[in-house]
Amino acid sequence: MDVKREDRVGIVVFLTPALVLFTLFFIFPIIYLIIISFMQWTGFNTPVFVGWKNYLTIFNDKVFLRSIRNNLIWALCAGFIQVPLAVVAALVLSYRPLGWKIFRTVYFFPKVISAIALATLWAAVYNAQYGLLNGLLRVIGLGHLQTNWLGTLKTAFPSVIIYWLFYIGYYMIIVLADIQGIPEEYYEAAEIDGAGRIRQSLCITLPLAKTSIVTCILLAMIDGLRQFAEVYILTNGGPANRTTVMVLYLYKAMQNYSYGTSSAAAMVLIAIGTVVILTIKNTLGRETF
Amino acid sequence: MKKRRLSPGAVLLGLGKWTFLIFLFVYAVFPVLWLAVASLKTNGELMANPFSLPQVWQFQNYKKALAVSGIARLMLNSVLISTAATFLNVLIASMAAYTLSRFRFRGNQVLKVMFSSGILIPLNALMIPYFVLINSLGLYNTMGGLILVYTAIGIPISTFIIMGFMASVPEELEEAAIIDGACFYKRFFTLVFPLSRAGVVTAGTFQFLTCWNEFVYANLLTSSQAVRTVQLGIRYFTNQFATDYVSMYAAIIISILPSIAAYVLFQNQIIAGLTSGALKG
Numbered sequence: 001m002d003v004k005r006e007d008r009v010g011i012v013v014f015l016t017p018a019l020v021l022f023t024l025f026f027i028f029p030i031i032y033l034i035i036i037s038f039m040q041w042t043g044f045n046t047p048v049f050v051g052w053k054n055y056l057t058i059f060n061d062k063v064f065l066r067s068i069r070n071n072l073i074w075a076l077c078a079g080f081i082q083v084p085l086a087v088v089a090a091l092v093l094s095y096r097p098l099g100w101k102i103f104r105t106v107y108f109f110p111k112v113i114s115a116i117a118l119a120t121l122w123a124a125v126y127n128a129q130y131g132l133l134n135g136l137l138r139v140i141g142l143g144h145l146q147t148n149w150l151g152t153l154k155t156a157f158p159s160v161i162i163y164w165l166f167y168i169g170y171y172m173i174i175v176l177a178d179i180q181g182i183p184e185e186y187y188e189a190a191e192i193d194g195a196g197r198i199r200q201s202l203c204i205t206l207p208l209a210k211t212s213i214v215t216c217i218l219l220a221m222i223d224g225l226r227q228f229a230e231v232y233i234l235t236n237g238g239p240a241n242r243t244t245v246m247v248l249y250l251y252k253a254m255q256n257y258s259y260g261t262s263s264a265a266a267m268v269l270i271a272i273g274t275v276v277i278l279t280i281k282n283t284l285g286r287e288t289f
Numbered sequence: 290m291k292k293r294r295l296s297p298g299a300v301l302l303g304l305g306k307w308t309f310l311i312f313l314f315v316y317a318v319f320p321v322l323w324l325a326v327a328s329l330k331t332n333g334e335l336m337a338n339p340f341s342l343p344q345v346w347q348f349q350n351y352k353k354a355l356a357v358s359g360i361a362r363l364m365l366n367s368v369l370i371s372t373a374a375t376f377l378n379v380l381i382a383s384m385a386a387y388t389l390s391r392f393r394f395r396g397n398q399v400l401k402v403m404f405s406s407g408i409l410i411p412l413n414a415l416m417i418p419y420f421v422l423i424n425s426l427g428l429y430n431t432m433g434g435l436i437l438v439y440t441a442i443g444i445p446i447s448t449f450i451i452m453g454f455m456a457s458v459p460e461e462l463e464e465a466a467i468i469d470g471a472c473f474y475k476r477f478f479t480l481v482f483p484l485s486r487a488g489v490v491t492a493g494t495f496q497f498l499t500c501w502n503e504f505v506y507a508n509l510l511t512s513s514q515a516v517r518t519v520q521l522g523i524r525y526f527t528n529q530f531a532t533d534y535v536s537m538y539a540a541i542i543i544s545i546l547p548s549i550a551a552y553v554l555f556q557n558q559i560i561a562g563l564t565s566g567a568l569k570g
Contacts, residue, residue: 001460003394010473011388015400018385018444025441026407029418036417089313092306103310105556106317112552112559113321114502116520117545120527121324124541130534132323135339166316173560218409226411229504233524247413247505259417266414273411 054264075224086171108169178212328538354539371500374439382447407445454488
């Protein structure tokens, strides 16, 4: 609708609260981080300008480099293992097999439980003495594989990131909704041409559901980059910083009153996030957020 | 339809399909069920065999969980904070969505892009600015502080969802209302807002779940039990219960019960919301 004179005040009134909140909680924080990332600041002293020193500090810190590495692995697993699993599940459920609604409901269920509760639950699963996983291994006669999953250098990080890879419900529902909106005629035509179900999925469904799949990849990868609660609860970054992630790093720097290095780490996270988003949009598709 | 003869390949594919579906199903429910059963055992039974059923159902674990964790208070805090933040968020986002989806003015497109790019900002990176901001507003360790933060961080996604629904309200309806002399506010409150109720409820449901489950800022911006939320309570379970695992499991189950109840009650709403395509961009 074109704006009429008498609507102008209303538009300003209606936009102002959202704009104020957006400025305070999205724009201002990023500007603030940029400034503080060039300062030496404990939160108590007057901030002192130190140039690129904070960035040099974190990029010379093995723990931060490992955080970046872990986050990238996490984001890649989320985008290219978790989402494809969700797409496969959506494809299968789109043919409405027996009980598909029940599957859909149950798959989404972990999404309503908080990350912190799920992590606490999985701490119980991984527990070396009473845990479900070791118990399961004993029952099926693989007792020799039992280990302290979260406390061993080799198994800690895989344990932390694998458990939620199979919680695909959120992405599955977004993709499934998109697939169910594809007109039936396309498939009827393909049927006449003799294309089987797999062929139909590959040549009709996937291309037509591309936007929602790319959106899911974006959401999943950003999710992988901003992980915190899982690691904080399960390992707090240990053993020997094997499971550290960027948000945990910047949180710990903040707790140590190194606001400058914490801000620099935050800026690196935002920069990596931006690069990931732009890369995905430029290679896979623009028509998303 | 004539019945197709099943080739070995088709059988294998069917087997693979069902294995896949059932694996994901078990994976989603089994850990929670296991925890629920374990929470009714004694610590001795749990140690002896993690899979056995309890000899006697130990409901006193739940009594103990409630007493030790003080979770009732935390639940009340969570309800107050999440409800307030959801109400404010949905109201503010609807107002913004109304102007952005229905009026052509300079900067409209820029604002749309700005709000939707907010969805992809990794908010956990903004701990220091939020900490400083909330402190300087004098809202550290208050429910008001958390309500403000939660209202704000949900603005981009809620605006985005509601915009999609509001854009589909026919323009003719609003033009008819204008002819009837309805002002800007009247058209919003009596026409466009009610007609996009489905979108508002969807955004609200997601906002509520986000608030209820939020941990990072609840952890950062509070320091006393009086304003803490359930999620923070869970964090302290391991300290509070030490080696009393079964009571801790009971506390975890108590803390996720409201989410499960909400999901069971609102699952159609949640799934319909996602299914409406509002989130696919």
